[in-house]
């Protein structure tokens with residue numbers, strides 16, 4: 269038989285930024301695939317809403333309100349998992365943000381905020397997950413990068429730099445942790461309608477610019493991102509590591 273399992277049954281997945289947008293879709297989609305989920309975000313109300321939906325499916329949902337830029341909060345979150353004997357099989361580093369400044373205008377505070385939210389947090393979440401996954405001899409880490417980590421976007425150099433760094437971090441952790449049975453991959457989305465992008469996508473001229481560079485001539489639907497993520501997190505993706513899968517409607521191959 270050649271068709272591997274795409275199921276996440278028996279797995280527990282931690283998703284950062286799970287309160288809304290892509291993280292919320294991944295949390296619900298992973299639960300639909302059979303996983304229990306550990307939901308991390310800043311907003312308790314958002315977390316509880318997602319947890320309720322997951323629990324209605326008969327899956328467990330653990331919620332942790334935390335600021336991913338605070339290393340201490342990351343460490344105490346993992347300590348709580350250990351204390352409560354909650355297993356961790358899959359980590360999705362999804363939390364992210366952008367401040368769309370031109371390079372000449374970037375302030376130190378903007379730099380720190382974007383770097384700490386998008387990159388530093390992903391490293392420290394991965395480091396803590398790696399310790400536990402190494403011990404278990406199994407793990408799947410998925411970093412949510414962006415097409416902006418591969419091609420230049422007009423939405424800011426700092427954000428793009430964090431997304432490019434996530435792609436390289438994916439390769440290095442895959443190299444170091446493959447021997448422990450830990451797969452590390454990244455996904456590079458083009459535009460999907462979420463609170464991060466909805467104002468931009470509501471601008472007709474901006475949307476036309478996006479579509480003019482997108483062979484599929486449309487922005488993505490969130491379930492079109494969940495599918496590739498479940499693939500990489502499941503047995504079906506078990507020989508993929510160090511890779512970045514661009515889920516972009518063809519945008520990154522658009523030359524002219």
Ligand SMILES: NC(=O)C1=CN([C@@H]2O[C@H](COP(=O)(O)OP(=O)(O)OC[C@H]3O[C@@H](n4cnc5c(N)ncnc54)[C@H](O)[C@@H]3O)[C@@H](O)[C@H]2O)C=CC1
Pocket residue numbers: 284285286287288289290291308309310311334335336337362363364365385386412413414415456457458459460461462463464465
């Ligand atoms: N929406 C899109 O078109 C694209 C999004 N991405 C990436 O996907 C990821 C998710 O993006 P969206 O869902 O669109 O964004 P969003 O703004 O809709 O959601 C981001 C989530 O991260 C959480 N978050 C932000 N800062 C946090 C912090 N310091 N501590 C804890 N939680 C924090 C927010 O509370 C929210 O739940 C980001 O890494 C983003 O860069 C990449 C390419 C395209």
Ligand SMILES: C[C@H](O)[C@@H]1OC(=O)[C@H](O)[C@@H]1O
Pocket residue numbers: 366368414415416421423424427457458459464465468
């Ligand atoms: C596609 C990018 O990751 C995304 O688009 C935006 O406008 C956000 O600020 C990000 O750059």
